[in-house]
Amino acid sequence: MFSNFSRRQLLRLLASLIAGATAVGSVPVLGRFFASKAQAQGPKDKSDKELKKLYKEIRKAERKGRVYEVRTKVKDETPQTVTDVSGVVENPYDEPVELFVDDKKVNMVRNKKSKKYETYQLPFNDFESPDAVAETMIDLKVAVPIDELDLNGEF
């Protein structure tokens, strides 16, 4: 049934079927299928007109042969609250800026208290700017995950 779907279309379909997915964070894994890879969709999916509606600034830069893009949103619609185990709590993060590295969206958030940027991919740092996130990712050869991961195996 899905044989004519592109990989991207399949990811979008699955992402839309999963209830409770929020703007930031991962979505439940379906077996070994990393549905969160749907968040890795890059800027080329949107037209210039769509981009202008969403972002007040888009800035590109290159470092060590890799391109990154910092997009400042017109309006940050990150939910003010999230549901944790204790109930509905204030979301500690917002997302006024998006970062793309190699055309793939980085799971980057801004800590509302410190005003610094964080990504789970680099848990020991917080960063003054999205550019600092990108530069460290590039210097440490960090890739944005897009592929399904086969974790199965002996041991």
Added chain:
Amino acid sequence: MATRKNIRNLTSTEKADFVRAVKALKANGIYNKFVLRHFAAASRATPSTVNASYRNAAHKGPAFHPWHRQFLYKFQQALQSVVPGIALPYWDWTQDAANPDASPVWATDFMGGNGNPNNNYQVETGPFGVSQWTIINENGQPNGGLQRRWRQLSSTLPNLTEVSTALGEIPYDNSKWDSSSTPSHRNRSEGWINSILHNKVHRFVGGSMLPQTSPNDPVFFLHHCNVDRLWAQWQAQNTSQSYQPTSGGPPGHNIDDLMYPWDGVTITNVTATPRQVLDHKALGYDYA
């Protein structure tokens, strides 16, 4: 019973066996599976409604200790498939706090030394040097040589005072069950209070030890073996304290929750809960 020894007490044969076993696991692909499992768990927000930066299946929550205990236990089993009976050694970094650069862990017949700043901080010495060891990225693809950059985010290693504070801290954890939990042995030893202990070592070594693919550096296992040893010590010293939460905590962190990826599906037929790994001796190892 496999006895996990201090790296300082390993014989030259034991060091060589450890290096040989690690490299064999790298050659047959098993090592890289462990790198990806750590990354996958770190990517998995718990619950899914929060961000993985806030709490994930292996970090910033109560399961930090049991998750890594299980992870090391399976890695040790994998090593034993190459060298029967081998035990993971531990790196007691407090013994090197005064002079980290001179630590025997960095010997050329063991982990090798720091990265070369003129070569993108790639390690060029020892058995995991750039011509002998290729790390992988978050998609499992080859990603060049191992990087180390000592003092990249922390200028020191943990000391005995930090260890003593963590060993004396009770309870094991408490609600909010996150990186702000206090008092909390788990949070203190993980290092989110004042950037000490576990986190501090990652921050000191730097390079490939900073991203969530940090098991790319074999020193990860020696480091976490010490973290596990200290948890075992806390358990022995605080017998009136039990693992928390028993219920009502984040999924994957309650005492009887399956810990991802050992849910019986992601890794076929392998399950693990925090309760199942509370007694390290029952897993077939002890510390010397």
